[in-house]
Amino acid sequence: MFEALSSKLNGVFDRLRRRGALSEADVQEALREVRVALLEADVALPVVKDLTAKVRERAVGAEVLKSVSPAQQVIKIVNDALVEALGGGEADTGARGIDLNAPAPVPLLMVGLQGSGKTTTSGKIALRLKNRDKKKVLLASLDVHRPAAQLQLETLAKQVGVASLPIVAGQTPLQIAGRAMDLARRELFDVVVLDTAGRLAIDEALMAEVAEVKAFAQPHETLLVVDAMTGQDAVNTARAFQDKVGVTGIVMTRIDGDARGGAALSMRAVTGAPIKLLGAGEKLDALEDFHPDRIAGRILG
Ligand code: GDP
Numbered sequence: 001m002f003e004a005l006s007s008k009l010n011g012v013f014d015r016l017r018r019r020g021a022l023s024e025a026d027v028q029e030a031l032r033e034v035r036v037a038l039l040e041a042d043v044a045l046p047v048v049k050d051l052t053a054k055v056r057e058r059a060v061g062a063e064v065l066k067s068v069s070p071a072q073q074v075i076k077i078v079n080d081a082l083v084e085a086l087g088g089g090e091a092d093t094g095a096r097g098i099d100l101n102a103p104a105p106v107p108l109l110m111v112g113l114q115g116s117g118k119t120t121t122s123g124k125i126a127l128r129l130k131n132r133d134k135k136k137v138l139l140a141s142l143d144v145h146r147p148a149a150q151l152q153l154e155t156l157a158k159q160v161g162v163a164s165l166p167i168v169a170g171q172t173p174l175q176i177a178g179r180a181m182d183l184a185r186r187e188l189f190d191v192v193v194l195d196t197a198g199r200l201a202i203d204e205a206l207m208a209e210v211a212e213v214k215a216f217a218q219p220h221e222t223l224l225v226v227d228a229m230t231g232q233d234a235v236n237t238a239r240a241f242q243d244k245v246g247v248t249g250i251v252m253t254r255i256d257g258d259a260r261g262g263a264a265l266s267m268r269a270v271t272g273a274p275i276k277l278l279g280a281g282e283k284l285d286a287l288e289d290f291h292p293d294r295i296a297g298r299i300l301g
Contacts, residue, residue, distance in 0.1 A: 001228060002261040002299050008037035009078070009300060016071040024060050027074060031056055034078065042231040042262025047085060047269045054081045079296050087268035087275065088292025097289055098125065098276065099248070100191065102220040105138070105184035107192045109217060111210050111245060112225035113237055114198035117253035117279050119149065121225050122195045123156035124279065124287040130162055135190040140165035140180035142173040142213060143197035153195055160284060163189070173197070173209060177217045194219065202237060207244040214245055223276065225251045226267075228259035235266045242271045253279030256286070264295065 012033040019026060031052050038048045055077050058064070064073045100106050108125070112118045122139060129135040139157045141164075143149035150167050157164035165180045177194055184192045196213055199206040214222060224247040226234040234252070241247055250267055255278045267275055278288040 001255045001257065001259045001264070002041070002295075003258065005037055005041035005261055006299050006301065008040070009034065012037065013071065013075050013078075013300075016074060019071070022065050022070040022074070024065065027059050027065070028056070030074065031059075038262070038265070041260040041265070044232070044235060044262070044266035044270055047266045050269065051081050051085050054084070075300065079300055082265070082296040082299060083292045085265050085269060086290075086292035086295050088296075098129075098221055098223070100129075100133070100135070100220070105181065105189045105192050107181065107194060107217050107219040109210075109214055109219035109222045110193060110195045110225060111214075111222060111241060111247065112198055113202070113227075114200050116198065116225045116227045117251075118198055118225040119152055119156065119195055120282065120284075121223075121251050121253060121277075121279055121287070122153065122193045123160050124284050125223075125277075126157065126162045126193055127160045127284050128287055129191055130160065136188065137162040138165060138180060138184050138187075138189045138192045139163070139195065140176060140192060141167075141195045142176045143195065144171065144173055144176070145197050149195075149197065156284075163187075173213050174216050177213055181217065202240045207240070210241075211245050221249060222247045223249050223251050224273070225253060225279075226263070227254050228252045228261070228263055229254045229257050231260060231263055232266075234263040235270050238267060238271045238273065242273055247271075247273050249274055249276035251275075251277040251279060252290075255288075256280045261299070 012030050016030050035052045058077045059074045067073050110118050110122050126137045129137050141150040141153040154164045180192050196210050224241045250273050275290045280286045
């Protein structure tokens with residue numbers, strides 16, 4: 001992810017560095033190129049405008065232009081603006097993992113479109129909570145529309161080495177969620193991962209079902225899984241889920257592909273929700289914490 005954006009921005013900054021002393025016009029020209037690179041990477045227009053306005057405001061000041069290494073200063077200002085766009089404001093820098101700070105069993109609700117990587121991510125999260133956080137995890141699939149989905153989660157649970165809720169045919173998502181929480185209370189599970197049904201596209205029935213499950217299960221976290229490869233659509237999907245269901249965090253998958261990365265840069269501004277985790281491959285250990293500063297470093301690296 002970010003390869004094209006990264007190489008374009010590096011081209012802009014290399015030219016800036018070679019100039020030595022910079023005039024305001026040099027910086028304005030560089031900013032125009034940054035703007036084009038961001039738009040080509042599919043970053044949402046309001047986010048591009050906001051980001052370049054911030055950089056312009058901070059970078060055309062006499063202090064920067066008169067400094068010993070003006071290009072380096074401009075790059076630092078762009079870096080800081082990227083970190084902010086990625087959600088790394090002063091109040092919330094650093095890794096943002098899953099918040100488990102609630103009485104056990106802590107319910108986590110996984111939501112998202114079909115094919116986004118929701119079920120795989122449920123397995124990845126279970127593996128991480130089991131190995132790293134030493135939690136006793138129960139996986140439960142609430143997907144009553146595709147019977148194969150429940151079997152897929154059961155198979156994943158076996159691979160991960162955690163429990164999955166026994167499959168009972170003919171139950172509603174609410175009945176399954178209720179059964180999962182009952183079992184978790186009885187058998188002292190720490191965390192219950194509730195994997196909801198997805199659809200190929202946003203539709204009212206999906207949103208209504210997910211909202212109903214959420215109201216019933218009162219999850220501590222509602223994690224939306226989106227596919228980075230879908231670009232602007234990922235952002236639109238996130239906006240819809242945020243409006244209709246409410247999410248506490250976003251997991252962006254397939255960052256191992258050649259996604260242009262605009263979705264990652266737009267997500268916080270458009271939805272208000274933080275990206276918490278990244279899916280970086282099909283393997284169950286391919287789950288990364290989201291560090292805005294490291295991602296900005298990757299873009300400018
Ligand atoms: P769901 O329909 O949202 O539950 O999606 P699945 O979890 O079944 O995932 C769909 C496909 O995407 C599967 O083949 C997964 O192995 C694959 N997948 C999930 N996450 C990632 C990821 O981060 N990177 C890559 N390359 N593939 C992924």
